Amino acid sequence: MKQPNIETQRLILRPFCDNDAPRIAELAGEKIIADMTANMPHPYEPSMAIEWISTHQSAFEQKLAVVYAITIKGDNRIIGSVSFPQLGKGEGTLGYWLGVPFWGSGFAFEAAKGLIEYCKANLGLRIVHAVHFTENTRSQSVIEKLRIPFFEETTHLVKGAQCPVRVYKGDV
Structure with a gap:
């Protein structure tokens, strides 16, 4: 089964392709992105x-994971990822x-909401x-706008160090 595109008001969520690799490296390669993500x-x-891209299709087919490139309608260049x-x-x-460059525009919320709706309707x-x-706090804002209930504050082992995290969990 081929992974379909997901359309939201301003975005197209689409599968990644190998041609996206330089853009991923450019955007995700900024130190602040690495500092704010676990892996x-x-x-x-x-x-x-x-x-990384080579793992997406088989994970989707096995329903173990789903990963999408975030693009703005009318521009196929990626601006991020939601998964x-x-x-x-x-x-x-x-x-x-x-x-x-795409922070503060509501794109993370819109993409996450679109992916949640797709997965709820199609992947159980x-x-x-x-x-x-x-x-x-930017990520906290996205999660709170998605109305995922706060669960706990704890620490996770990330890149060899215990880091304080906020965990959310709830029905969709």
């Missing part, structure tokens, strides 16, 4: 992006990042988990 390497090389990198038994862990999603570093 984004820095520096980020195009070869890493190609390797459920962990998906199963009706539960998914939400993940997303946006290139710095019932419960969404979301986690952000405590100091990442």
Whole structure:
């Protein structure tokens, strides 16, 4: 089964392709992106992006994960990513990042909302988990706008260090 595009008011969520690798490396390679995500390497090389992209289709077919490129309608260049990198038994862990030039425009919320609606309708999603570093107030804002209930504050082992995080979990 081919992963379909998802259309929102301003965005097209589409599968990544190998041609996106340089753009992924450019946007995701900014240190602030790596600092605000649990598993984004820095520096980020195009070869890493190609390797990552190569995992998407089989994970989608097995319903273990779903990963989308975020693009603005009328412009096929990616501005970020939205995903459920962990998906199963009706539960998914939400993940997303946006290139710095696209922060503050509501794109992360719009993309996440579109992906949640798609997964609820097509992949049996019932419960969404979301986690952000405590100091990442931008991510906190996205999660709160999605109305995912706060669950707990804890720490997670990230890149070799215990980091304070806020965890959210709730029905969609």
